[in-house]
Amino acid sequence: RILLANDPKDNFTKGNDIIITEYVGNLRDRSLLFLENGECAVIANSKIPECKFKEVGTHINNLISAAADYKVIAAMNADYKQAVNKQQIVVVTKSGLIKRCELSEIITKRTSLIGYAKLDADDKIVSVFPIDNEQQKVVICSKRGYINCYSIEQIPFVSKSAKGVKAMGLKDNDAVASAFLLVDGVTQVAVITNTQVKRIELAQIPYGNRTNIGKAVNTYIANNNAFSILKVIPLTNNSTIVKVDVTGAKEYLTVGSINYLAYDQRVNAVGNEIADANLWISNIKDSDKADE
Numbered sequence: 306r307i308l309l310a311n312d313p314k315d316n317f318t319k320g321n322d323i324i325i326t327e328y329v330g331n332l333r334d335r336s337l338l339f340l341e342n343g344e345c346a347v348i349a350n351s352k353i354p355e356c357k358f359k360e361v362g363t364h365i366n367n368l369i370s371a372a373a374d375y376k377v378i379a380a381m382n383a384d385y386k387q388a389v390n391k392q393q394i395v396v397v398t399k400s401g402l403i404k405r406c407e408l409s410e411i412i413t414k415r416t417s418l419i420g421y422a423k424l425d426a427d428d429k430i431v432s433v434f435p436i437d438n439e440q441q442k443v444v445i446c447s448k449r450g451y452i453n454c455y456s457i458e459q460i461p462f463v464s465k466s467a468k469g470v471k472a473m474g475l476k477d478n479d480a481v482a483s484a485f486l487l488v489d490g491v492t493q494v495a496v497i498t499n500t501q502v503k504r505i506e507l508a509q510i511p512y513g514n515r516t517n518i519g520k521a522v523n524t525y526i527a528n529n530n531a532f533s534i535l536k537v538i539p540l541t542n543n544s545t546i547v548k549v550d551v552t553g554a555k556e557y558l559t560v561g562s563i564n565y566l567a568y569d570q571r572v573n574a575v576g577n578e579i580a581d582a583n584l585w586i587s588n589i590k591d592s593d594k595a596d597e
Contacts, residue, residue, distance in 0.1 A: 320553040321580040330382035335412060338365055339379040339433040343422035346371050347413050350382075369416055379433035383412050395443060395460060396422050397432040397472055397484040403445075403515075404469030405436065405460050421465045432484040442487040444494070444510060445472055446522070446537040449479045452494075453519030454487065454512045474518035482534040491539040495546055495563060496523055497582045498532055501571065502548065504540060504563045522568040532571070536582055548582035557585060 330336065330350050338346040346369050354363050365371055383392075392408045404422075411419050422430060439458035446452040453473045461470055472481055493504045503523075511520050523534060538546060546558045554577070 321549045321551065323547060323549050323555075323581045323583055324585070325377065325583055326380050328380070328382040330384075334382050334384045337381050337383050337408075337411060338377045339421065339430065340371060340375045341378045341429040341431070342372055342375040343420055343424045343430055344371065344375075345411050345419045345421045346377075347411065347419055348416050352416055369418055371418055375429075378430055381435060383408055392435060393462070394433055394435050395457070395484075395486070396430060396469065397445065397481060398422070398424065398428050398469070399431050399480045400425065400428045401447075401472045401475045401481050402428075402469040403443075403460055403472035403484075404463050404467055405457070406463060406465045406467075408435075410465040419465075423466050423468050431481055434484075434486045436486060442512070443484055444487055444537065444539070445484040445519075446482050446496075446534055447473065447475055447479045447519075448482045448533045449476065450496075450521050450523030450532075450534050451476075451479070451519040452510050452522045452537065453515075453517050454510050455515050455517075459515040471516055474516050476518065483536040483538075485537065485539050487539065490541045492542065493540040493560065493565075494522075495538040495540055495582075496534065497536045497538065497548070497579060498523060499535055499578050500576075501532075502546070502558065502563055502579075502582070503566045503570070504560065505566065505568050509568045520568065523571065535579060538582065538584055545585040546582055547585045549580050550577035551580045552577055 332351040334350050336348045336350055336353065338348065346365050348368050352368055356362055366373060393405050394408060395403065395405045397403050411421055413419065436457055441457045442454055443457060444452065444454045463469065492507055494507060495502060495504050505522055523532065540560055542560060544560050547555055548558065549555045
């Protein structure tokens with residue numbers, strides 16, 4: 306928790322850790338930290354120590370007893386207005402299941418660990434994001450490079466304990482790599498493999514049905530992990546991506562510095578294996594500067 310007067314361009318992360326999001330909240334709200342094992346750490350913002358941006362911050366296990374070997378894959382601020390207004394989230398798993406449920410099932414008045422997904426032993430959560438309406442679209446990409454896009458209304462609304470339905474058609478030995486909500490302003494998509502980064506036009510992604518396999522956006526080579534999709538990231542004209550390699554070295558890529566290629570073209574592998582990548586997010590408005 307930091308004051309917004311701090312410069313968000315300073316990077317405090319260590320090793321191959323990476324910033325996944327930032328959001329504005331107040332001390333009466335809750336922070337929801339979604340873990341990849343299907344649990345959500347609900348932490349009162351007032352319990353999170355205030356620090357400067359360059360400081361590492363507090364590990365969540367200092368605030369709540371959570372599994373140490375699972376990473377946070379999404380986080381958001383939540384208040385009880387969102388529960389009353391029936392705010393929904395979409396949950397996507399590695400094995401190819403998707404669902405939407407209400408935040409009211411997760412938000413609690415006290416700091417606690419709440420299950421938000423029922424997973425098989427070898428499954429994990431790859432994406433969680435809030436939605437505004439059923440007319441929005443979700444984009445899903447598999448590790449073998451197939452990408453699909455369809456409307457939120459095709460995703461059934463269920464309870465947090467339900468497993469969900471098929472997120473996309475998957476071939477043998479394939480799995481979901483990542484998913485995101487398509488919002489206004491997104492014109493391109495960054496495709497991140499274990500060794501490469503490229504961008505494609507959004508128009509190259511087909512719009513169809515939830516159970517479709519989709520379109521191949523990367524040439525996959527069997528038994529070669531270098532060409533396995535790590536993540537797909539939505540881009541606007543002003544986006545910056547931060548990627549971190551297995552040594553912990555970070556690199557910041559503007560849209561213009563990322564190779565623009567056709568969906569079936571590959572980028573020659575350069576440098577160390579990529580451990581993770583995400584948008585370098587700094588979208589807090591000046592009107593929010595009074596908050597934390």
